[in-house]
Amino acid sequence: MPTALLLFYILSAITLGTAFLAIYSRNPIHSAIWLVLCFFSIAGHYLLLNAQFLALVHIIVYSGAIMILFLFTVMLMNLNKEDEVHKPRVTRLVAVILFALMLGSLVLIFSQNQTVSDVYSTTGEDYQSIKVLGYVLLSENDGFMVPFEFASVLLLVGMIGAVLLSKKEKTTTK
């Protein structure tokens, strides 16, 4: 078995196992920690696919920023295991059935279809270094300059919105 395939299988097992544990564990903090592991293994997948820039951004954004937000929120709410009630049995059963059906049908669809360009061939050209990515993102003629600026506006608006939403109101009725 080639090394990359072995690595892929190990990383996939970690990804799927931790994703499932994140959903299944009762304690929200445990969920957050399992999710951090899941995100790190996805960064490992990106490294395996030779996308170093995205792996770094993924670790910084997901494993760093988003998970800290989650942990802060969980700790702010001080949720106890006792008020965590599972859904009624019928709902859980339907969820499992829907999961199995969706998984089965999607895997069936993808196994019946081959990808359009069947053979993967490489030209040896560098196409995903930070230099090339920066050119694709920010070149003047056919780049993604305007969406990039809109993304920054979106992040700013999101930040202001988060501050406004979680701000304590001065005249609370309670």
Add this chain to the structure above:
Amino acid sequence: MQTVLEQIDIQNYIYLSTILFCTGVFGVLYRRNAIIVFMSIEIMLNAVNLLLVAFSTFHQDAQGQVFVFFSMAVAAAEVAVGLAILVSIFRNLGSIDIDNLKKLKG
């Protein structure tokens, strides 16, 4: 030397992303805690990102990675606003059980 995608078939990545996406869907359906539902949505977003990167490598085109970059930015903004909404809901109702959030019922 063989490249990575010659050793790992692209089909393998498609299956991995499919299973990961379905795990996220399962989480949304299965849990009542709104924070865990948010985490499941993140898992779904990550599954799609992984597939985008795999296809970007497959087609040797950097544009797929640019899309992943934007989807990460949107996910970050979404999580910030969503968690702030959850905090204010928790402050008003005292729980974040999604079965209790029926205020917007038409």
